[in-house]
Amino acid sequence: MSNLLEVRALCKTYATGPNRVEVLAGIDLELEPATTTALVGASGAGKSTLLHLLGALDRPSSGTVSFRGEDIFRKSDRELAFFRNKSIGFVFQFHHLLSEFTALENVMMPALIARTARDKARATAEELLDDVGLSHRLGHRPGELSGGEQQRVAIARALALSPELLLADEPTGNLDMKTSEGVHALLAELQQKKGLTLVVVTHNERLAAAMGRTVRLVDGRLE
């Protein structure tokens, strides 16, 4: 099967003042379509850094990331932003929902920004909120939702433009155990239903164990 994503010799060095910190020192990784991967490693190992590069939120110091055979970092910033919006969904530890908008409006937002017609954006958002079990909370603002519900809205929003790749950075790091279990089950269900390729950074062993495979970052490399 051809890979969705191929990472070759990926390096990332941060320079802060006179200091240079090599966080990623040559990452090679392949992700087949519709597979699930847990990315684990000690705090500060570079997991978020790698996830951001996989999601084209940042550029590497060297090396390549190919998405369906195309080297994404050859794109201009504008092309990269377009690619990111279209192909990649993100879920973070903190939901980053817009507090003054309702759940429905938050999930509609990516489609509206991409100039989708309002009716279509609304229908898709309603369907996604139904998928995450929140059709009874469409008009609630984030502050009127529980932590688990907020994260469900964030997941629905991440899927608003039907990405192939879903990247989640500690998606349940801010939730209690019972709520986390529900969000884990939801991610697994959506991954199957939509054929998503899912990469999850997590310290949660149960979530990692539920993924098809686990890759571990140690000293800037995957083992």
Ligand SMILES: Nc1ncnc2c1ncn2[C@@H]1O[C@H](COP(=O)(O)OP(=O)(O)OP(=O)(O)O)[C@@H](O)[C@H]1O
């Ligand atoms: N913008 C930046 N500038 C300088 N150093 C950075 C920057 N971002 C991250 N780092 C450093 O890179 C290293 C890796 O950070 P990263 O957030 O990727 O680790 P992580 O494995 O996700 O950690 P955690 O599990 O604690 O979230 C850390 O030492 C961090 O201090």
